[in-house]
Amino acid sequence: MANLVEATSRQQFEELLSKAGKNLTVVHFQAEWAPQCGQMNDVMAELAKQHAQVAFVKMEAESVAEVSQKYEVSSVPTFLFFKAGEKVDRLDGAHAAELTKKVQRLAGYGGPDDGGAAAGSDLNQRLKKLINAGPCMLFMKGSPQEPRCGFSRQIVALLKEHNIRFSSFDILSDEEVRQGLKTYSNWPTYPQLYVNGELVGGLDIVKELAASGELENTCPKAVSLEHRLKTIINQSPIMLFMKGNKQAAKCGFSRQILEVLNGTGLDYDTFDILQDEEVRQGLKTYSNWPTYPQLYVKGELIGGLDIVKELKESGELVSVLKGES
Numbered sequence: 001m002a003n004l005v006e007a008t009s010r011q012q013f014e015e016l017l018s019k020a021g022k023n024l025t026v027v028h029f030q031a032e033w034a035p036q037c038g039q040m041n042d043v044m045a046e047l048a049k050q051h052a053q054v055a056f057v058k059m060e061a062e063s064v065a066e067v068s069q070k071y072e073v074s075s076v077p078t079f080l081f082f083k084a085g086e087k088v089d090r091l092d093g094a095h096a097a098e099l100t101k102k103v104q105r106l107a108g109y110g111g112p113d114d115g116g117a118a119a120g121s122d123l124n125q126r127l128k129k130l131i132n133a134g135p136c137m138l139f140m141k142g143s144p145q146e147p148r149c150g151f152s153r154q155i156v157a158l159l160k161e162h163n164i165r166f167s168s169f170d171i172l173s174d175e176e177v178r179q180g181l182k183t184y185s186n187w188p189t190y191p192q193l194y195v196n197g198e199l200v201g202g203l204d205i206v207k208e209l210a211a212s213g214e215l216e217n218t219c220p221k222a223v224s225l226e227h228r229l230k231t232i233i234n235q236s237p238i239m240l241f242m243k244g245n246k247q248a249a250k251c252g253f254s255r256q257i258l259e260v261l262n263g264t265g266l267d268y269d270t271f272d273i274l275q276d277e278e279v280r281q282g283l284k285t286y287s288n289w290p291t292y293p294q295l296y297v298k299g300e301l302i303g304g305l306d307i308v309k310e311l312k313e314s315g316e317l318v319s320v321l322k323g324e325s
């Protein structure tokens with residue numbers, strides 16, 4: 001079969017996996033409306049030329065919803081990697097270099113002499129960054145709003161009950177992190193709770209700390225919502241609160257504002273308000289702005305999509321983003 005094809009049904013998807021046998025199959029869950037998916041399809045086309053033994057498949061995530069649900073695909077672009085019909089890895093977002101590395105590694109390239117050690121080092125650096133992304137960091141299945149296993153649900157309930165402020169990472173969204181963190185921390189199960197970059201443990205340990213009254217002393221004290229919002233708003237000189245992230249917008253307004261900001265060539269950070277209901281609701285009151293996306297520059301609210309469009313049309317957008325006006 002051609003090694004770059006489109007699957008339009010679950011049956012066709014399963015047939016393609018079966019035909020590939022033990023060879024690597026890369027499946028791109030995409031959406032026509034997402035420009036980053038089109039860019040990653042171009043990357044797939046180039047990779048298909050280089051790796052004749054690898055099957056590359058693209059699918060409309062929403063059109064074949066049963067497949068997306070089965071593999072917990074909730075944003076685009078998402079890439080799943082299969083061998084002998086079994087999922088062996090995952091990549092979320094438009095990361096061309098990472099996709100290339102995964103294809104090379106899983107297709108049998110990239111041995112110890114040509115980058116294996118470097119890849120391990122890169123993963124460790126990434127894990128360190130994630131572990132230190134917040135004073136209290138929970139690696140779990142799902143999100144605090146939608147835990148996807150009983151253990152994750154219990155630990156979230158305990159932390160909330162004791163008024164512990166924590167950040168989280170969904171290990172189901174990144175197979176490399178999910179597997180790598182087990183080795184890095186020498187802790188084979190999830191959830192995993194870290195405080196100030198150090199592993200505390202899993203659900204049983206947190207239960208023991210809660211029962212002994214030590215949990216509040218182990219984890220950072222909760223800060224006020226206002227203080228937390230100010231901290232996030234000032235996390236970057238240009239801060240966008242949106243549905244989704246740079247790689248995968250989850251609404252049309254967020255997608256449009258990304259296109260405008262990307263056109264300026266300026267660096268900016270994003271916060272996914274779908275992942276944090278407290279921030280999503282609290283920021284509306286804090287900023288007196290009822291809708292999303294919301295754009296901030298140097299801690300000050302600029303506005304939403306309409307205002308950003310107006311600034312672009314008047315030629316003022318870049319100067320505003322630089323804080324010059």
